[in-house]
Amino acid sequence: IYNYGSRPVGLATDKIFTLQNTGGVTATSLSGSGVGAPFSFKGGSFPGTGGTCVSTLAVGATCTVIVTYSPSSIGLQSDTIEVSYNDGLVPQTSYRDVQGTGVNPASLAISDSPIFSYGSVIVGGSLDHNFTITNSGDVAATSMSEVGLSAPFAYKGGSFPGTGGTCAGTLAASTSCTVVFTFSPTAGGTYNDSIVFNYSNGVSTVSVSRDIQGIGATPGALSISDGPTYNFGTVANGATISKTFTVTNTGGVSTSAMAGGGLASPFTFAGGTYPGSGGSCGATLASLATCTVVVEFSPSAINSYSDAIELSYNDGLAAQTSSRAVSGTAVAPASLAVSDGPTYDYGTVATSGSRDKTFTITNGGAVTASSIAGSGLAAPFTFKGGSFPGTGGSCGVTLNAGSTCTFVVTYSPASTGTLTDTVIVSYNDGAQAQSTNRDIQGTGAVPAVLTISDGATYDFGTIANGGTAEKVFTVTNSGGVTAVSLSGSGLAAPFVFKGGGYPGTGGTCSTSLSASANCTLVVVYSPTSIGVQGDTIEVSYSDGVNAQTATRPVQGTAVAPALLTVSDGPTYDFGTRATGSSTDKVFTVTNSGSLSSSSMTGSGLAAPYTFKGGSYPGTGGTCSASLSAAASCTVVVNY
Numbered sequence: 001i002y003n004y005g006s007r008p009v010g011l012a013t014d015k016i017f018t019l020q021n022t023g024g025v026t027a028t029s030l031s032g033s034g035v036g037a038p039f040s041f042k043g044g045s046f047p048g049t050g051g052t053c054v055s056t057l058a059v060g061a062t063c064t065v066i067v068t069y070s071p072s073s074i075g076l077q078s079d080t081i082e083v084s085y086n087d088g089l090v091p092q093t094s095y096r097d098v099q100g101t102g103v104n105p106a107s108l109a110i111s112d113s114p115i116f117s118y119g120s121v122i123v124g125g126s127l128d129h130n131f132t133i134t135n136s137g138d139v140a141a142t143s144m145s146e147v148g149l150s151a152p153f154a155y156k157g158g159s160f161p162g163t164g165g166t167c168a169g170t171l172a173a174s175t176s177c178t179v180v181f182t183f184s185p186t187a188g189g190t191y192n193d194s195i196v197f198n199y200s201n202g203v204s205t206v207s208v209s210r211d212i213q214g215i216g217a218t219p220g221a222l223s224i225s226d227g228p229t230y231n232f233g234t235v236a237n238g239a240t241i242s243k244t245f246t247v248t249n250t251g252g253v254s255t256s257a258m259a260g261g262g263l264a265s266p267f268t269f270a271g272g273t274y275p276g277s278g279g280s281c282g283a284t285l286a287s288l289a290t291c292t293v294v295v296e297f298s299p300s301a302i303n304s305y306s307d308a309i310e311l312s313y314n315d316g317l318a319a320q321t322s323s324r325a326v327s328g329t330a331v332a333p334a335s336l337a338v339s340d341g342p343t344y345d346y347g348t349v350a351t352s353g354s355r356d357k358t359f360t361i362t363n364g365g366a367v368t369a370s371s372i373a374g375s376g377l378a379a380p381f382t383f384k385g386g387s388f389p390g391t392g393g394s395c396g397v398t399l400n401a402g403s404t405c406t407f408v409v410t411y412s413p414a415s416t417g418t419l420t421d422t423v424i425v426s427y428n429d430g431a432q433a434q435s436t437n438r439d440i441q442g443t444g445a446v447p448a449v450l451t452i453s454d455g456a457t458y459d460f461g462t463i464a465n466g467g468t469a470e471k472v473f474t475v476t477n478s479g480g481v482t483a484v485s486l487s488g489s490g491l492a493a494p495f496v497f498k499g500g501g502y503p504g505t506g507g508t509c510s511t512s513l514s515a516s517a518n519c520t521l522v523v524v525y526s527p528t529s530i531g532v533q534g535d536t537i538e539v540s541y542s543d544g545v546n547a548q549t550a551t552r553p554v555q556g557t558a559v560a561p562a563l564l565t566v567s568d569g570p571t572y573d574f575g576t577r578a579t580g581s582s583t584d585k586v587f588t589v590t591n592s593g594s595l596s597s598s599s600m601t602g603s604g605l606a607a608p609y610t611f612k613g614g615s616y617p618g619t620g621g622t623c624s625a626s627l628s629a630a631a632s633c634t635v636v637v638n639y
Helices: none
Strands: 002-008 013-020 028-033 039-041 062-069 075-086 091-103 108-110 115-122 127-135 142-147 153-155 176-183 189-200 205-217 222-224 229-236 241-249 256-261 267-269 290-297 303-314 319-331 336-338 343-350 355-363 370-375 381-383 404-411 417-428 433-445 450-452 458-464 469-477 484-489 495-497 518-525 531-542 547-559 564-566 584-591 632-638
Touching: 002 013, 013 091, 039 075, 062 075, 062 091, 108 189, 108 205, 115 127, 127 205, 153 189, 176 189, 176 205, 222 303, 222 319, 229 241, 241 319, 290 303, 290 319, 336 417, 336 433, 343 355, 355 433, 381 417, 404 417, 404 433, 450 531, 450 547, 458 469, 469 547, 495 531, 518 531, 518 547
Parallel strands: 002 091, 115 205, 229 319, 343 433, 458 547
Antiparallel strands: 013 062, 028 075, 039 062, 075 091, 108 127, 127 176, 142 189, 153 176, 189 205, 222 241, 241 290, 256 303, 267 290, 303 319, 336 355, 355 404, 370 417, 381 404, 417 433, 450 469, 469 518, 484 531, 495 518, 531 547, 564 584, 584 632
16 A cells, blocks of 8 residues: 555655566556545546556566645545456456555744734833744754844844744644744834734645734823922911822823922922822833822921922833923912901890891901901801801901901890900911901890870960960980981871971980980971860880880860950940040950960050050059950040
8 A cells, every 4th residue: 555644735746667577478458447536546547647568568677647636625545446457367456455544734924913013102112912823833944044024123133033932844744833023113103013024834824923013112201280380389387288289191101100299398298208198100100191190388487488399210221210390389378367356246125126236257267267257256246147157247268368258246135234256257367277256246125115295195375366375395305215217207287397397496315315315396286277176296206126106195175266356346435535634435355266365465556545544454454465265354544
């Protein structure tokens, strides 16, 4: 049996077989048969392309047939070559058994599929990588060679398989070897290439490839935020202010060996060491990544300060330093003061009433006060509306240096007597918690009570219709607080405040009346019709809590006026008298009105007429300065 051995599927292997005539006569009618795929006469027919056998073979002669083995599947295959002929007497057949084994061709694979990335490599630097080539076929790969790779990718050391690589021109079945390639960028950017290996797989020349890429990157470069100089601003002396700075790697590769320094009191990393308590920076920072450092400014004396944060690192090639200048100013802390010291007195306030007071807070320090809040009050003192700064107050939780704001405190006594309290305003002065106070006090008293004199009803009495009578009334405040908002009303003709308006001409009352004090009102009664008339004086006021009214009823009676008539009318005639004579006449004066007449006098006479004796009512006359209603009197006239 002839064994073709192990042959890769797809490979055609020829075998030349020799046919010899060892008989005594010529063999005739030679022909070949019996072989089937994967065995065949080369070219498809006996004796196979290149074979020398023909239809006869002389005694002692030889010829050749060529049989090809072309496996198309894996495994052992066998067949028999049959050469039939005539030996000079009868047909005969010569046999030859053949076999072969179909195996897998060589198959190379390069590691790090589907694409290997060198990542970012600093321009001017280099990075090696070992690739493993594995033959997973059943036969050796031969004639191995790499084609197509160009700068910045190259074999390490310049030639196949790269310094340290183990591959040669052949790779046995089921074995592996290594090649070493270097990425050495000379400029920034992304580079792509393919490692391509040509080899013979035992059947034909094939290739295997591995895509590779790399980025030519700039060196690591750290920048610190808040440049060019970060100013912590104006800070209360004794305060501590923190600032979180962001560190950014703007370079193309990671930085390493990062460390912080450069700061001296009053600037420090929070907690005392880099990166500061709460900071996230470490010893490395990836390309385009960020981290944080925390720096504190803690001044202990009033002054202006400056320093610089220094961040040392390796950029991938050399040591570098990034810095950020910092500054800050320490000033006097906030200092709040409340107006109306040392003690504000609300004075006397009616029980159940209330009185507001607006206090002013002034920040006399150099920084803003914060966390402002009010406390300390208990009934009867409260922030107006119930909470700081009181309704209408302008204070908030902060107050700028040199500024003012207000808060409103209400005093609402429920009982008589003097009470005290303290307003406490707490705040942060920029360095620590502080408070400022204002003592307050107030006196609770019974509300104002006004009464009008001459009660229960004042009677103007009887006066002549058309006449006028006036009365001065006294208003007294018997309460404990001042009555306010006083005004008079209620009167209508024939009763009026003298002069037409409250408190009447000559009256002393105004819009307020102190406790235990009094004032006056002047009311006029001027009837225009006969009869009894009444009205009520009303004095409205606030008693310190509520609106109140004090009243006084008034009345008066209007009657007809006194009406005097002289007897012997309409004209009395003395008659004819001798010149030089003297004649008296007694006239009767009668009051027919309802009131006494007053201010009675006589006049109008001229010589030769006179009141007897020279003056009213004349000698013997009874009239005087007044005459009662329905009464009469006499006057004596001489002619």
